[in-house]
Amino acid sequence: MVGIVLISHSAALAAEVAALAAAIGGPEVPVAAAGGTDDGGLGTSPDKVAAAIKAVDRGAGVILIPDLGSSVLTARLLEEPDSVVIADVPFVEGAISAVVTAGADAPLAAVLRAAEEAREIRKL
Amino acid sequence: MDTSFFLAWVDEITRVVAAERDRLTELDAAIGDADHGANLDRGFTAVRAALAETTPASPGALLVLVGGTLIRKVGGASGPLYGTAFRQLGKTLGDAGEVSPAEFAAALEAAVDAVRRLGSAAEGDKTMVDALAPAVRALGAAAAEGAKAAEAFDAAARAAEEGAAATVPLQARKGRASYLGPRSVGHEDPGAASTALILGALRTVGAR
Numbered sequence: 001m002v003g004i005v006l007i008s009h010s011a012a013l014a015a016e017v018a019a020l021a022a023a024i025g026g027p028e029v030p031v032a033a034a035g036g037t038d039d040g041g042l043g044t045s046p047d048k049v050a051a052a053i054k055a056v057d058r059g060a061g062v063i064l065i066p067d068l069g070s071s072v073l074t075a076r077l078l079e080e081p082d083s084v085v086i087a088d089v090p091f092v093e094g095a096i097s098a099v100v101t102a103g104a105d106a107p108l109a110a111v112l113r114a115a116e117e118a119r120e121i122r123k124l
Numbered sequence: 125m126d127t128s129f130f131l132a133w134v135d136e137i138t139r140v141v142a143a144e145r146d147r148l149t150e151l152d153a154a155i156g157d158a159d160h161g162a163n164l165d166r167g168f169t170a171v172r173a174a175l176a177e178t179t180p181a182s183p184g185a186l187l188v189l190v191g192g193t194l195i196r197k198v199g200g201a202s203g204p205l206y207g208t209a210f211r212q213l214g215k216t217l218g219d220a221g222e223v224s225p226a227e228f229a230a231a232l233e234a235a236v237d238a239v240r241r242l243g244s245a246a247e248g249d250k251t252m253v254d255a256l257a258p259a260v261r262a263l264g265a266a267a268a269e270g271a272k273a274a275e276a277f278d279a280a281a282r283a284a285e286e287g288a289a290a291t292v293p294l295q296a297r298k299g300r301a302s303y304l305g306p307r308s309v310g311h312e313d314p315g316a317a318s319t320a321l322i323l324g325a326l327r328t329v330g331a332r
Contacts, residue, residue, distance in 0.1 A: 041199065043163070044200070044203075070199070070203065070204060077204050077207075077242070
């Protein structure tokens with residue numbers, strides 16, 4: 001199953017979006033939150049992101065969903081072709097789409113595509 | 125220039141970043157999230173701590189260690205960006221024990237290319253690239269004319285300072301300030317300002 005890593009400037013935001021996505025998409029999907037700096041401040045910790053990737057990697061690939069700024073740059077530093085990939089998507093909607101699709105045991109490319117489709121979904 | 129020269133550069137950067145920490149943070153408060161000075165200060169303090177434990181064998185190894193430490197410890201966008209710059213600088217220099225101004229200029233060019241790729245930023249976007257790219261050009265031109273390190277670094281530092289000052293009227297197209305749109309006009313970009321400090325530190329050490 002594809003793993004999902006949510007990278008935010010805020011530890012609380014990453015954790016809550018991970019909990020929301022897991023509640024909607026199913027608890028069996030490996031989802032990890034990597035939010036905030038090592039000392040608990042607002043920002044990004046490459047060590048936290050690397051640990052989160054390791055925690056959700058089941059061999060089927062990992063999708064990184066960053067919020068903005070340093071989260072995106074840190075994600076780019078940890079990308080691996082065809083195994084650890086970034087989804088350029090809205091943080092909440094992209095996370096939910098990715099987790100729901102991963103929960104159906106879809107391959108990495110399909111989970112990435114589903115996450116990216118979240119950008120086009122209108123609310124009204 | 126040998127490893128001790130680059131150690132002196134890192135020491136001078138650390139000193140200048142600490143001294144200018146509040147100014148960088150004020151620049152960032154105007155158009156960003158008010159943490160640039162604190163983040164860079166934390167990053168270079170961590171670099172000093174890492175260097176207290178190990179002495180790299182070459183300028184390249186030293187600069188790779190600086191880059192890796194900044195990536196892990198800064199916490200803001202400047203971590204991956206400056207970290208990538210220093211790491212690429214070090215990787216390009218390889219394990220040579222001595223570096224000429226021309227070799228350093230070529231390595232700094234590789235570093236700015238890596239920063240451009242990572243941040244998808246071009247000159248004129250109101251980022252550190254607006255200080256770094258002209259500095260690389262000035263350094264390359266001086267080195268190609270056979271300038272000594274002191275003259276070449278002075279040219280690079282001046283170009284970076286002019287580049288940073290020239291970000292004031294620009295509207296940000298990359299980074300946190302881009303969310304402000306036209307309200308980002310009229311402020312110096314904090315990343316360009318810190319790039320000018322880092323190249324100013326190179327000039328200071330080169331003039332010794």
